[in-house]
Amino acid sequence: MAFQIDRVVFAWAHLEALASAFASARLTTDYGGIHTNGATHMATLGFGDGSYLELVSVRQPGQQAPVWQHHIATNGGICAWSVSVGDVHKISNRLRTLGMPVDGPRSSSRRRPDGETIEAEIAFVGAEGMGSLHPFMITDRTPRENRVRISDSIDGSGLAGLDSVVLAVPDVETAAIEFQRVYGAGEPVDIDTDAFPGRTVQLHDEPVAITSPAAADDWVARRLAIYGPTPCACLVRSTNMGASHERLPLTGPTRFGDRDVAWLDSETLHSLRLGVVPE
Numbered sequence: 001m002a003f004q005i006d007r008v009v010f011a012w013a014h015l016e017a018l019a020s021a022f023a024s025a026r027l028t029t030d031y032g033g034i035h036t037n038g039a040t041h042m043a044t045l046g047f048g049d050g051s052y053l054e055l056v057s058v059r060q061p062g063q064q065a066p067v068w069q070h071h072i073a074t075n076g077g078i079c080a081w082s083v084s085v086g087d088v089h090k091i092s093n094r095l096r097t098l099g100m101p102v103d104g105p106r107s108s109s110r111r112r113p114d115g116e117t118i119e120a121e122i123a124f125v126g127a128e129g130m131g132s133l134h135p136f137m138i139t140d141r142t143p144r145e146n147r148v149r150i151s152d153s154i155d156g157s158g159l160a161g162l163d164s165v166v167l168a169v170p171d172v173e174t175a176a177i178e179f180q181r182v183y184g185a186g187e188p189v190d191i192d193t194d195a196f197p198g199r200t201v202q203l204h205d206e207p208v209a210i211t212s213p214a215a216a217d218d219w220v221a222r223r224l225a226i227y228g229p230t231p232c233a234c235l236v237r238s239t240n241m242g243a244s245h246e247r248l249p250l251t252g253p254t255r256f257g258d259r260d261v262a263w264l265d266s267e268t269l270h271s272l273r274l275g276v277v278p279e
Helices: 015-024 069-073 088-097 172-183 219-227 241-247
Strands: 005-011 030-035 040-046 052-058 077-084 102-111 117-125 136-140 159-168 188-190 200-203 208-211 230-238 254-256 259-263 274-278
Touching (some): 005 159, 015 040, 015 052, 030 102, 052 069, 069 219, 077 230, 088 102, 159 219, 172 200, 219 230, 230 241, 241 274
Parallel strands (some): 005 052, 077 136, 159 208, 230 274
Antiparallel strands (some): 005 077, 030 040, 040 052, 102 117, 117 136, 159 230, 254 259
């Protein structure tokens, strides 16, 4: 199973606050509407390759979200990732034969502000949570282009699409072996990076990196203590790093394996660990 990252999800207590933080970094998102659960709503930052960031929250303070409630209530930021698959039923059955817990497939829908209904089937994989360590899978039942469009604010920024996701786990080796067993993922390759305190590996030829703590009190360890194994960062490709630096509040480059990465550096978005890398 080749990973094609569909989206990365960010959870926050107030959708408007998180959307405003993105807008202050000149990345204005598009309101996407209310989920059919009635409790949550969302916004998107869509890229040219069809991938996107999804911002999600409850509609009213104090509501309980059926998914990602802990992340929402605590301004947890990145909480999940998904992959597009051709037949979610077929892949779900195959994963079950490998002993993987699979919740679904189930129908999912959302009504856009213009009244258009978006429909898909999704399945959540693994025991860690919905799209946390393992990606949740989605098969569209309405045209894919109806689900998300390229955001106007992307124009001129150089941003082209999601590059990779970084997963925080207690033990890199155990997680890498799991991804190889379940998905046939490539071998883990150790990479040097200043952004993560412990051992970090990239799965060969896959848009997935895995990191673990170096000490009991570093930020990866603290995040694991609160949320368990979960994404802790994601990287976005840029076709023009000069334009990205000109348009966006980015740090200077730091190493991420054989590439440089610049991180969004606004006060709120700093905690989201959203990086930009050259294509």
